[in-house]
Amino acid sequence: MNEPVPDDDLVRLAAGGDRDAFGTLVERHGSNIYRLCLRIMGNPEDAHDAAQDTFLVAMRKLDQFRGEAAFGTWLHRIGVNACYDALRRKKRRPILRSVDPDDGPQADLGPAEDDRADEIVGTMGVAQALAEIAEDYRVAVVLADVQDMAYDDIAKILDVPVGTVKSRVHRGRIALAKVLGIEPGARGPRRDGEPIGGAGTSEGQS
Amino acid sequence: MTHPLEQLAPYVDGSLTRPERLEVERHLASCAQCRSEVAVASEARAALRSMPEVEVPTDLAVPALEAMGTGEAHHPGPPRWVRTIPFVAAAAVVVLLVFITLPRLGGGTASDSAADGALPTAPDTRDLRLEIISTDFDADSLQAEAQTSAARYADPTSDPQEGAALSSPAGATKTEGAARSSEALRCLRTAFEGFPGDPVRLVEASFEGTPAYLAFVLEGPGADQPADQMTVWVAARDDCSIVSLTSVRL
Numbered sequence: 423m424n425e426p427v428p429d430d431d432l433v434r435l436a437a438g439g440d441r442d443a444f445g446t447l448v449e450r451h452g453s454n455i456y457r458l459c460l461r462i463m464g465n466p467e468d469a470h471d472a473a474q475d476t477f478l479v480a481m482r483k484l485d486q487f488r489g490e491a492a493f494g495t496w497l498h499r500i501g502v503n504a505c506y507d508a509l510r511r512k513k514r515r516p517i518l519r520s521v522d523p524d525d526g527p528q529a530d531l532g533p534a535e536d537d538r539a540d541e542i543v544g545t546m547g548v549a550q551a552l553a554e555i556a557e558d559y560r561v562a563v564v565l566a567d568v569q570d571m572a573y574d575d576i577a578k579i580l581d582v583p584v585g586t587v588k589s590r591v592h593r594g595r596i597a598l599a600k601v602l603g604i605e606p607g608a609r610g611p612r613r614d615g616e617p618i619g620g621a622g623t624s625e626g627q628s
Numbered sequence: 629m630t631h632p633l634e635q636l637a638p639y640v641d642g643s644l645t646r647p648e649r650l651e652v653e654r655h656l657a658s659c660a661q662c663r664s665e666v667a668v669a670s671e672a673r674a675a676l677r678s679m680p681e682v683e684v685p686t687d688l689a690v691p692a693l694e695a696m697g698t699g700e701a702h703h704p705g706p707p708r709w710v711r712t713i714p715f716v717a718a719a720a721v722v723v724l725l726v727f728i729t730l731p732r733l734g735g736g737t738a739s740d741s742a743a744d745g746a747l748p749t750a751p752d753t754r755d756l757r758l759e760i761i762s763t764d765f766d767a768d769s770l771q772a773e774a775q776t777s778a779a780r781y782a783d784p785t786s787d788p789q790e791g792a793a794l795s796s797p798a799g800a801t802k803t804e805g806a807a808r809s810s811e812a813l814r815c816l817r818t819a820f821e822g823f824p825g826d827p828v829r830l831v832e833a834s835f836e837g838t839p840a841y842l843a844f845v846l847e848g849p850g851a852d853q854p855a856d857q858m859t860v861w862v863a864a865r866d867d868c869s870i871v872s873l874t875s876v877r878l
Contacts, residue, residue, distance in 0.1 A: 435870065435873075438873040439873060439874075440873065441696055442822065444689065444692065444693065444696065445689055445693070448688055448689035448692070453681075455688070456682065457682055457684075461679075470688075473688050474690065475691075477691070478691045478692045480692070481695060482695070547675075548675050549679070551675075563672075563673075564676075566637070567641070567673050567676040568677075568679065572643075588633075588634040588636075588637040589634055589637070591637040592634075595640065595668070595672040595673055596665055596668060596669055598675070598676070599668035599671055602671075602675060604671045606663075606667045
């Protein structure tokens, strides 16, 4: 019976100080933004910080949202910038960690060969490979293939021409394939759970 | 040979139009390099899309909400405690807070309640008059009015009721009694789930052309602390929907 309140209306309310409205926006977009940050940053801790930064910056800039793009697209732009900022601060490659918080400080998994935790089997291979490719390519393929965003929207998020986006996505896929050990015409797609490089592993038959 | 680099990504994910797709396929028929790239790019895309959903932390909004709570946002709303404790308790606390800081507010009924140490259970019982003014507020003039009211009502040496009539914006000002006040409060409560009740000033005017009720509420950072901001809640008179909300620091 109750229609969901449109994002634009929630933004106006939140800009006026309505915390419930802001909370609803975070509920709606939190999983998308966290997934974006996780795939760019490469580990849950940095993704968590970047996602929180995203919503903090968004809150501060709510009154600048003009509705020219969808709120989710606007939020992605802030999220990508938060990740770029975090990556600049780190100045090192992402460290992959177990998603199980009970693992504590021993959760660093090190190289991908140490692919051991049950809860991350299925993502470690591709996640590790993503961390290996250039940031601009990584961001482009995450937006296109993980977040399923249209090229026009990605161009707005990255503030580059659409043609540049398409080139980055293509180059990013090629770079990722190389890290994943995908050979043209050699076999089917390398699937999650297979260590990078493919040596000594069973063939992906999906 | 010129390779259609910008078309290969949308070819792989199937977002080309049919004519575009046919053009790319004509090229692929004669270009082994692009065929190879399309093949590996397709596999990489399949690998990316096979990644399972992730478990999302539940506290992503916490820093932002805390910043809103400290008034960092441009238009800070009511403090979190107003929304997190039950309405009646919130209203009662605000009533108590107002009576501590304002020795002469409203009629004798409320003062008597405070003197008796009894917490009022509803904000409507006080004899708060509804001011009817012809001003059409906008965001700026509402902020200014909030500032004026904040200065007046937060000063315990002034007479709020007297001051209200004297310094209302230009236009005819008259006041209505308890029945109209109750209607205004009911409307504001319908519009705002978190409306704390017990305004120090209740106004019937308009906001950017919309006939509206305005409630000026003194609010504090916590139950045992004095008011530190004046929030103006604005609801449409015709359908009791949210029109505006603004706050100024005392």
